[in-house]
Amino acid sequence: MLKNSLTTRALTLALLLAAGTAHADLVVTTDGARLTGTITLIDKGTIHLDTPYAGKLKIKQEQVASFETESPVTVRLQSGTVMSGPVESTGDGKLKIKSEDGVLETNTARVVASWGPEAEDPEVVRNRREWQYDASVDITGKTGNTEKFNMGASLKAKLKGPNDSLSFYAEYEQGEEEGNKTDDRAAGGMAYESFFSKHLGWYVRSELEMDNIDNIKMRSTSAAGMSYRLINKDHQTLVARSGLGYRYTAYDNDKEDESSPTLDFGLAHTYQFMDDIYMTNDLTYVPSLDDFANYRVVHDSGVEIPVGSGNNWKIRMGVKNEYESQPANDNKLDTSYYTKMIYSWR
Incomplete structure (x- = not known):
């Protein structure tokens, strides 16, 4: 049996x-x-x-x-x-x-x-245009020997197709240390880029910025020019941009307001390590045509890592550098290290 x-x-x-x-x-x-x-x-x-x-x-x-x-x-x-x-x-x-x-x-x-x-x-x-939205928040604080608080929030929207993209963004940063403000900045802008061949395209961008810590009452930057797609692979892209622009800056202190045509140079790089882990690097260099010694450089590099089993929540860790050759105050270089919690949806 x-x-x-x-x-x-x-x-x-x-x-x-x-x-x-x-x-x-x-x-x-x-x-x-x-x-x-x-x-x-x-x-x-x-x-x-x-x-x-x-x-x-x-x-x-x-x-x-x-x-x-x-x-x-x-x-x-x-x-x-x-x-x-x-x-x-x-x-x-x-x-x-x-x-x-x-x-x-x-x-x-x-x-x-x-x-x-x-x-x-x-x-x-792949060929369908689709909106993607990102909302992020970055909050840090410290108490004890030093009282410190920093908060940043941003909202981005991008309509992306295989050969063009339209994006909008808005962001705000605020910070205090020992009762003194260390950050008070708001910015927003839009950009459109379109490629009419495998490598060549054109772009236009515009942004507004206010920064009370750097005594910037308002800064307006607009530019347009040619885009060069140097790398266009599934896991990696590299785009170089060059064009002409216009910048106007109004200051809160005694410094005279600036208004001048500019050159506009940029590099945008993305790299996908795995299915959901991305690295992005962005660099812009904007010198004045009236005075090449008067320029602004902005660099932002970060890595996005998914959180949990879905694709909605991500953490972005990175560093941002802003260098202004002729600032309204004594600080030319502003470097910030950040960790942002991002919620994405389509």
Whole structure:
């Protein structure tokens, strides 16, 4: 009886394992490896396979001899043909896609993209303009031998497409130390950038700023010019900008108000370390055309790290430097280190 019971349990377990394997998608690599799981996406020469034994795998399509799916998927071929149905491998890299309208025979190399029933063509998603919003807050304090408090808040909105972007921002900073104000600044602005070729584009930007600590009653900066896309990859971008602008600064103290045309230079760099960890670097250099010794440099570098399992909450840690060659007070360089909690939504 005991032997029969063990035999029955072993047989049941084997059938369950076989059933689980039978309902899995299959990827066969060029070196003969057979990987089972669920194919969630094929895009840009990569097959995304979700497995219960190794998590999410990314396999280069050039290393895949064939694949097949148990459930219906949508497939787009090099010719532009789109067809939905289960994919069957017939050997030697040949594939059959079975739909209600018939059977289409192709091969693995001709598959450009594939996605599930509830998803969209990844190329359509990439080319869609979409708004993204970021709200951040940065609060620090210290009590005891020194009483210190700093608070910063910002709101950003960006409408981004594959070759253009429109962004708006507003931010406010306030700080006190031993009852004396150390920060009291408000700023806001907009920018638009569009690329009409692979590397070349144009931009326009404008911003307003008030800073009571630096005796700036109002500073207005506007500029427009050419953009040069030096790097444009999925994980890294680098854009250089150069143009002409105009700057007007009104001061709270005895310093005479300034008004002059300017040159406008900038660098914008992004780098993606992992799926959700980003580094951004921004640098602007704005010298006056009337006096090249009168210039302003702003640099901001930071890393954004997701918090929790979703994509909404992030922490941004970074450093910001603002250098003004002819300030209204004695302080030319203003450096701040920050840690911001960011909430993003679309």
